[in-house]
Amino acid sequence: MPASAAPAYALIATDLDGTLLRGDDSVSGRTRAALGRAAAAGARHLVVTGRPAPRVRPLLRSLGGTGLAVCGQGAQLYDAGADRMLWSVTLDRETAETALGKIEAEVGEVYAAVDQDGVDGRTLIEPGYRMPHPTLPAERVGRRGELWRAPISKVLLRHPRLSDDELAAAARGAVGPLASVTMSGPGTVELQPCGITKATGLALAAARLGLGPGDALAFGDMPNDIPMFRWAARGVAMAGAHPELKAVADEVTTSNEDDGVAVVLDRLFV
Incomplete structure (x- = not known):
């Protein structure tokens, strides 16, 4: 050239x-x-x-x-x-919690994690959640309520039995306009701000x-x-x-x- x-x-x-x-x-x-x-x-x-x-x-x-x-x-x-x-853009934490409840009403218990907002935000994971990328740092919390202690950019979901495609499809149907549902890698179904x-x-x-x-x-x-x-x-x-x-x-x-x-x-x- x-x-x-x-x-x-x-x-x-x-x-x-x-x-x-x-x-x-x-x-x-x-x-x-x-x-x-x-x-x-x-x-x-x-x-x-x-x-x-x-x-x-x-x-x-x-x-x-x-x-x-x-x-x-x-x-x-x-x-x-x-x-x-x-x-x-952050995902409203009350909305995220509501969306999780709707998903679990459809598919049973899921395991969740969140990425906090900001350049120093942490990744928090609740009991049962396994990081799909073990090289990425995460902090385990004792209960789900602790996931919402600071503004978040997204929620990450895993299901003990459903495939990623199955979980993503079920999540889209359950949350409707509350959040956008994406699938970004093996074991990585996510909720993010709508749009x-x-x-x-x-x-x-x-x-x-x-x-x-x-x-x-x-x-x-x-x-x-x-x-x-x-x-x-x-x-x-x-x-x-x-x-x-x-x-x-x-x-x-x-x-x-x-x-x-x-x-x-x-x-x-x-």
Whole structure:
């Protein structure tokens, strides 16, 4: 690509788990190099993840990221350089508790966790909840009522018997307009503020950069990436992506373990 040419896509939006990250939470050397070439060509890289900002901060530092990151399924816009939240939306705690009660009325007992709002917010887990990512820190509380002791960005749910797809479908039917239901990875069904998606946060971040949907190339692997794919000019699903995401993707690349993001970037940014 000539030095004066505009990049094929000026905005590269990548999910983290199952997409940019390998199973051990690392970013491969090939992927780092591909992102570096894209940046040299003038493209901006945005992490767009379900992880809350405090759980993204160490990774951004390792990548040398000092710009914006979309966190908490789009409910948080985080400035890594300033280590501050530029925008956030919380899930009303009474609404969350009501939604949980409606879900349990349909499917029986579920186990819950919450991500607290803010750059120093903690992840709290109630008895019986098992973290899907054991490398991420969490604080166990003694009873559910303690989950609501500070503002939250989302609720995470697990069921002892139902599959993620079954739990997500039941939750959507039970909560109605109280909250949005997303599925962001194995063992990760979530309740978030109604109307908030990854596309919400990505659109806000892009606008701050003077960019729009036509500039964006998005990578993901789960149904929570569907709104982002619909917003962006092109959506690329990983080889192991959920069938619902593959159905709306423009392209399917190799897996996260096989540098699927880099495979596409290597083609676009030579």
